[in-house]
Amino acid sequence: MDEVVKKVAALGLPGVILVITMAATGLTGAAAITAALAFLGGPAGMLGGIAVLGLTGLITDALAKVSLEDFLTAIYCQRRQNEPHGKLLEEIESLSLFDGDMKDRLKTTVTDGCGCATVVHSNTTDDATEAIAILENVPGMTRAHHRDFKSSHPMMRLRDGTVVRTWKNLLGVDHVFLGDRNDRMIYGGFVGWIHSEGLNQALTRIRRDLT
Incomplete structure (x- = not known):
């Protein structure tokens, strides 16, 4: 699970869209990448390459074991360590999610680290x-x-x-x-x-x- 989370997190927003697309449509492989690119409206290079094609198999396995929300939470736990929180909050607001409350919970993950394995703040005793x-x-x-x-x-x-x-x-x-x-x-x-x-x-x- 940690491996696929890190790989998806490294892709940024395109990786998140790929996960959401696969969860919503059940598509895998090249079909999932094509659908995600259609949503993003970007060039093939955004999600191109054999590596990403292979990643869809790992995403499928992960979604069979955990819920979409738990998967996204793990991804944002990883990304909040390296990316500006303001940028991530704007990104989450732009996402099309089935559960309206999920956006708020993911935002809390970004701001407070809720749902992350270990959330040690600078003021943690x-x-x-x-x-x-x-x-x-x-x-x-x-x-x-x-x-x-x-x-x-x-x-x-x-x-x-x-x-x-x-x-x-x-x-x-x-x-x-x-x-x-x-x-x-x-x-x-x-x-x-x-x-x-x-x-x-x-x-x-x-x-x-x-x-």
């Missing part, structure tokens, strides 16, 4: 950074979507005021989030059933060392 490192070392830890942050419940507060929040979804999958003093998500992840004990051990360590 040492305690929060250490807690993130502990959680990232839990086997099977996977990025959680920021939309689930509001479903979580506080379980402890670190010395710096960071709040550790947890949530179990309908499938019994354990989620963990960190929120700052302004109740903004700075980290979110989840583990499968087989790794729940590892998450519990990490939370015990965080409580022991950072509260």
